[in-house]
Amino acid sequence: MDVKHLIARRAAQELRDGDVVNLGIGIPTLVADYVPPGIDVFLHTENGLLGVGPAPAEGEADPDLVNAGKLPITETIGSAYFSSAESFAMIRGKHIDVAFLGALQVDGRGRIANWSVPGQTILGVGGAMDLLVGARRIIVTMIHTARDGSTKIVPELTLPITADRSADMIITDLATFAVEPEGLRLVDVAAGVSVDEVRAKTGVPFIVDGGLKIRDA
Amino acid sequence: MKQKITTKESAIAQVQSGMVLMVGGFGLVGCPLSLVDELYRQGQRDLTIISNNVGEPGRGLSKLLEAGRIRKVIGSYFTSNPKVGERYLAGELEVQLMPQGTFAEAIRAGGAGIGGFYTRASAGTLLEEGKETRVIDGELYVFERPLVADVALIRAHRADRLGNLVYRKTARNFNPVMATAARLVIAEVDEIVEPGALDPEAVVTPHLYVDYIVQTG
Numbered sequence: 001m002d003v004k005h006l007i008a009r010r011a012a013q014e015l016r017d018g019d020v021v022n023l024g025i026g027i028p029t030l031v032a033d034y035v036p037p038g039i040d041v042f043l044h045t046e047n048g049l050l051g052v053g054p055a056p057a058e059g060e061a062d063p064d065l066v067n068a069g070k071l072p073i074t075e076t077i078g079s080a081y082f083s084s085a086e087s088f089a090m091i092r093g094k095h096i097d098v099a100f101l102g103a104l105q106v107d108g109r110g111r112i113a114n115w116s117v118p119g120q121t122i123l124g125v126g127g128a129m130d131l132l133v134g135a136r137r138i139i140v141t142m143i144h145t146a147r148d149g150s151t152k153i154v155p156e157l158t159l160p161i162t163a164d165r166s167a168d169m170i171i172t173d174l175a176t177f178a179v180e181p182e183g184l185r186l187v188d189v190a191a192g193v194s195v196d197e198v199r200a201k202t203g204v205p206f207i208v209d210g211g212l213k214i215r216d217a
Numbered sequence: 218m219k220q221k222i223t224t225k226e227s228a229i230a231q232v233q234s235g236m237v238l239m240v241g242g243f244g245l246v247g248c249p250l251s252l253v254d255e256l257y258r259q260g261q262r263d264l265t266i267i268s269n270n271v272g273e274p275g276r277g278l279s280k281l282l283e284a285g286r287i288r289k290v291i292g293s294y295f296t297s298n299p300k301v302g303e304r305y306l307a308g309e310l311e312v313q314l315m316p317q318g319t320f321a322e323a324i325r326a327g328g329a330g331i332g333g334f335y336t337r338a339s340a341g342t343l344l345e346e347g348k349e350t351r352v353i354d355g356e357l358y359v360f361e362r363p364l365v366a367d368v369a370l371i372r373a374h375r376a377d378r379l380g381n382l383v384y385r386k387t388a389r390n391f392n393p394v395m396a397t398a399a400r401l402v403i404a405e406v407d408e409i410v411e412p413g414a415l416d417p418e419a420v421v422t423p424h425l426y427v428d429y430i431v432q433t434g
Contacts, residue, residue, distance in 0.1 A: 046317065047243040047387045063246065064388040070244045070297075081386060083393040083421075084243070084269075085325040088318030092336065116343075121305065123312060124296030125344065130318030133337035164341030164357060 003143060003173040006190070009034040010215060011100055011141045011171045015041050019097040022046065022131060025069040027141040028100035044096055046127040048087050051079020068127065091127065092134040099135035101128070101167070103142045105157050108204035110166035110179030112140060113159035122160070132163035144172035144201055151203040153177075153184075174198050176215070177206060188213040221380050221430045225255040228403045228429045232368050234261045239324065239369040239395040240268040240278060244297070247388035248277050249372040249405035251433050256370075262286040267366055269320065269391055271298050285309065291364065293317035314344060319361050321394060327363035328397025328426075335360055369399035372433075373422065376406040377413070380427030381420045389421065396426040403429045 001009075008030035015021065015031075019041045023029050032054070035041055043052035045067045052067060053074035061072035082090075090096060105113040115128045132138060145151055153170070169187075170177040175198045176187040184206040189198055195208055229252060232238065242248025253272075257280045264281065269292045272279035279300055281287050289311035295301040304310035315323065316338040326334055335358035339345045349360040371392040374385035382404055384392060396402050404427050 045387070047246075047390050049387055062386065064386040066244070066246050066387055070246070075386070081384070081389055083321070084317070084390045085321040085394045088321050092318055092338065120296075121302055122343070123302055123305065123314065124294040125314055125316055126294040127317040129316040129338040129342065129344070130336075133340070134318075160343045162342065163338075165337075 005030055005033075007141050007143070007171055007173055010176065011139060012036060014098070014139055014169065015039055016097075017041075020044055020050070020095065022091070022096050022099040022135060024099070024101040024128075024131070026102045028102060029067070029069065031100050031141070044087075044090065045073070046084070046087050046091065046131075048082050048084060049073075049075065049079060050082075051076040053079075088127070088130050091130050094134055094136055096131075096135045098137040098139060099131045100139050100141055101131065103140045103167075104152065105159050106140055106142075106153050106167065106170055107157050108153075108155060108183055110168070110170065110184065111157065111164070112162050112167055113157045114162050116160045118159060128162050133165050138165075138167040138169075140167045140170045142170070142172055144174045151201050154203040174201065180207070183207060185209065186212055188215045190215045221427065222378060222409060223429050223431060225251050225405070225431045228252070228431050229255040229259055231401060232256060232259075232261050235263045236261070236367040237265040237267065239366040239399050240266060241369070241371040241390065241392035241395050242268065242270070242277070243387065243390040244270055245273060245277050247372050247384075247390045247392055248272070249370045249403075250277055252370045252403060252405050252431060253277050253281070257281055257284070263288050265289040265291070267291045267324070267364055269293050269317065271295055271301050273298055274300050282310070289313065291315070291320075293320045315361075316344065320364075321391060323361050323364040324391065324394045324398045327365040328394060331363060333360055333362045364398060366395075366399040368401045368403065369395040371395050371402065371404050373404050373406045375408045375410055375415060376404055376427070376430045377410050377415050377424070378430075379412050380404070380424035380430060381412075381415050382406070382422035382427060383415055383419055384421055393422050396422045401428050402426055403431060405431050405433050407433055
């Protein structure tokens with residue numbers, strides 16, 4: 001299994017029965033494939049649907065039915081459609097239990113940059129800022145390091161910040177961190193990954209305590 | 218009584234160069250492409266376009282953009298069409314970027330007679346710059362003004378002859394709020410039916426908002 005799917009599988013362990021969940025583009029979209037058995041969640045998409053179902057079979061895509069990434073989806077039984085204004089009222093109004101977001105950088109307080117690509121003119125923000133201020137729980141899913149090997153967990157964001165609100169949890173291919181008032185706390189490490197390796201690839205100090213687990217999924 | 222059903226040619230002939238236009242759609246989904254193509258054919262220019270995106274290269278609003286007939290775009294996500302960046306960097310296009318939820322709510326406010334609103338989205342970010350802020354219950358909010366337009370071009374699934382509208386799946390998106398926020402509203406629809414054929418409980422846009430109905434194609 002490639003690392004993106006491993007991250008998504010770990011992230012899905014955070015879901016609780018009955019959660020209303022918004023999935024961002026990229027790794028977050030994959031979380032839907034790993035919802036644990038016995039748990040029912042309702043997927044919300046910013047463009048106006050509560051009750052997102054799996055991708056349609058080949059040749060059965062409906063041109064009027066897409067997700068936030070403009071990819072074809074299906075509707076589940078019991079789903080509802082609404083306008084963009086109502087969709088974002090749900091988001092800002094704290095009616096979304098958990099949002100999974102990608103990030104380009106996260107700082108030691110869990111604040112994130114995920115809307116502006118390095119070196120490119122800023123011409124898009126989409127729903128990133130609304131989701132970050134409005135979802136009850138924010139879980140960042142990302143690959144721990146950038147393509148050049150540098151860490152994405154940094155002392156100071158060098159890319160434009162998405163919101164003044166922090167994420168609650170950061171899940172990478174190497175480790176999971178909880179964002180706490182005193183900083184990041186290491187929750188688990190992936191199988192075969194040492195705390196020293198996580199430390200070497202993380203740009204900020206973090207708390208390691210007796211609760212540290214080895215990731216089983 | 219005024220007859221609302223008309224042709225795309227006569228409906229679009231009411232758009233004049235220099236006007237502010239709202240155009241529905243999330244990407245091309247729910248975008249009134251017959252009306253946009255007719256606007257391209259008729260040649261109006263110096264337009265300000267309020268739309269979440271600006272089509273895709275060679276399709277929808279991008280045809281007007283590539284022909285240099287759009288002066289300014291207001292929306293949330295233009296990154297998916299590289300033509301926007303090219304025009305912007307060449308100094309040929311003004312871009313006003315808003316968080317998607319703020320964009321939708323500003324249109325809702327414009328149509329509902331609300332003089333503006335405070336939102337948490339964009340507080341403490343680059344998109345807050347130059348805007349009034351206020352601390353409410355200990356959190357920073359940003360003041361956003363309403364958006365209104367001269368003409369709204371929207372897409373619905375079915376209309377009755379009075380102009381009551383129902384939408385289809387995620388093609389609804391920004392269309393219902395845009396229907397409320399322009400002096401002249403032109404709806405492109407798949408099917409026109411007699412009054413009484415639409416369930417009054419299911420009507421999303423009541424007919425008082427709609428000035429003209431055009432059959433798609």
